[in-house]
Amino acid sequence: MGIAGAIGVSAAKAADPTPAGIVIESTAQASYDDGGITRNVTSNTVQVRVDELLDPVATALDAGSLEVRPGPAVLSFLVSNAGNGPEAFNLEVVTSVAGNAFDTTLDSIAVDTNSNATYDPGIDQILSAPAVTEILAPGASLTIFVILSVPDGIEDGAQSEVSFVARAATGNGAPGNVFAGAGENGSDAIAGLSGGEATAIGQMVATTSIVALQKSGTVADPFGGSAAVPGATITYNIAASVTGSAQIDDLVITDQIPPGTQYVAGSLALDGTPLSDVADSDAGEATPDAITVNLGTVASGSSNIITFAVLIAE
Amino acid sequence: MKLLLTIASTALFTALATPSAAEPPSPLELTGFVELERAVTDETGERRVERIEPKVVVPGDRLIFGTRFANIGTQPIERFVVSNPVPASVSVTPDIDPDVLVSVDGGKSWGRLGELEVVDADGNRRAAQASEITNVRWVLSAIASGETGQLEFPVTVR
Incomplete structure (x- = not known):
């Protein structure tokens, strides 16, 4: 007699669900035999509005x-x-x-x-x-x-x-x-x-990185020794190393020329390669007051060595 | 203006005077209904399904469409056939009674779901699915005087 048996069917949602506000209508029609005459009956229409x-x-x-x-x-x-x-x-x-x-x-x-x-x-x-x-x-x-x-x-x-x-x-x-x-x-x-x-x-x-700077100096006096006396030359060595998981962008290293000394023209170098003192296409610039080296983008794990020399004033 | 009013009145009178149907009152009462099935967990922790009035219905909900019939006449009703088109926004579920006659082509041909086939987009014949049912139909040989019953089919809202 068409009585629904199984229950608890999972509520599977269709990929394209019925729009909210739609009214579902259902009407049954019946026919039967009445003394050889087929008669028709229509049920009321049931309505269900689909909600949102x-x-x-x-x-x-x-x-x-x-x-x-x-x-x-x-x-x-x-x-x-x-x-x-x-x-x-x-x-x-x-x-x-x-x-x-x-x-x-x-x-x-x-x-x-x-x-x-x-x-x-x-x-x-x-x-x-x-x-x-x-x-x-x-x-x-x-x-x-x-x-x-x-x-x-x-x-x-x-x-x-x-x-x-x-x-x-x-x-x-x-x-x-x-x-x-x-x-x-x-x-x-x-x-x-x-x-x-x-x-x-x-x-x-x-992903951050840190820059470590380590500076050391070597003195050479005019007499072949290492006494910091007037006329002696100090060669500075700056090691810039990047550690971490990211590259460092626009890394610029500057160092002041110490008071009582003067920059030795043409002594600035990066990783052993001389840099010109004037501000130009290379990475370095030296003035009487300071040296500047623009290392630009530096990958993590790499280090650069900057060297320059100053003369202890007489 | 008066003439127009007179004509309108006459038309109304004629409509009222004409018998609306030549047939005697039908001994068959047919009442459609719809219910919402909802799984509930009772106080003992057991899950069961109850049927409630469908106040809030959303896609995926399970509805029962049905028809109650009653022979209120004094004579048996014979060759009783009830047909119900399946509304477009619902899909008949696979647990429909396998003995109910169904159509998957809008009522042109009928059979039990297990006997029907459809031709898919590739031209291959395959067994029809419950979700493809377009019409359902019940055939009862006779309903005795005073007999009542209920016919129903389960759907989910698309």
């Missing part, structure tokens, strides 16, 4: 941990509407997460306005606080950039997480919570299994 499921999905888009250094850092997230009604989502970024070796500071939240998966300052729209996305159609998604400030003084390899939370603007709460009349087309809205809220974790690892 609030079901955001948040995903971290960075592969693994994002390598960061003190200064700005940008994490990428995807917010998707897995519900069946158009919905905007409130965004929250929590930078203080248990287990963090350091906490970042939230600078701003931006939308990938030009859909190129890269944060473009001045082009990608900053969401003013409190950050709310545009209304996303069912199945639609949006790439969000979280712009953070990474603090100074963090150790190489230190890790930090931020929690990125998207909440349905209509409401969130325990799964099954109903927001009467708040759904699309007069339907109710109901928090899905996610509770109308989704969280993604963005991970960062500090």
Whole structure:
């Protein structure tokens, strides 16, 4: 007699869910034999309105941990509407997460306005606080950039997480919570299994390096000895070494000419190669007051040796 | 203006005076219903399914569409056939009674689900799936006077 037997079928959600507000109607028709005459009867029409499921999905888009250094850092997230009604989502970024070796500071939240998966300052729209996305159609998604400030003084390899939370603007709460009349087309809205809220974790690892400078001097007097007497020459040796997991950019080494001495013209050298004293295309410059060597980008694990000489005034 | 009003009144009167149906009152009562199935855990920790009024329905929910019938006449009703098109936004679930007659082509051909085939996009024939059912039908040889019953089919909201 068509009585449903098995129960407890899992609530599998279709890939393309029925839009919220749609009314499902069903009508039965019957025919029977009445003394040789076929008669027809139509049942009442039953109606079920499909309500709005609030079901955001948040995903971290960075592969693994994002390598960061003190200064700005940008994490990428995807917010998707897995519900069946158009919905905007409130965004929250929590930078203080248990287990963090350091906490970042939230600078701003931006939308990938030009859909190129890269944060473009001045082009990608900053969401003013409190950050709310545009209304996303069912199945639609949006790439969000979280712009953070990474603090100074963090150790190489230190890790930090931020929690990125998207909440349905209509409401969130325990799964099954109903927001009467708040759904699309007069339907109710109901928090899905996610509770109308989704969280993604963005991970960062500090890749910092330190520069160590070690300076030594060798004295040669006019008499073949090493006495620091007037007329003696001091040859200074500065070893600059970079350790850590990141390269160092724009590394410039300067050193003052000590009082009572004068720079020996043409003595400046980098790794044994002489540098001209004038400011020109090579990395070095020497004036009566100081020497300057621009090492530019220095890879981690490498070291450079700068040498120059001064004469102890007579 | 007066003429127009007179014509309208006459038309109304005619409509009221005409008998709306020549047939005698039907001995068959047919009432459609829909219920929502929801899994609940009772106080003993046992999970069971209860049927409730579908106040809030979202994609993935399981509904039971059905028809209650009653023979309120004094004579038996014979060759009783009930047909129900499956609404577009729902999908019949595989646990439908295998003996119910179904159609997967909008009611052109009928059979038990296990006997029906469909032609897929590659031109290959394969067994029809419950989700492809477009119509359901029950055939009862006779309903005695005073007999009542219920016919139903389970669906999930797409």
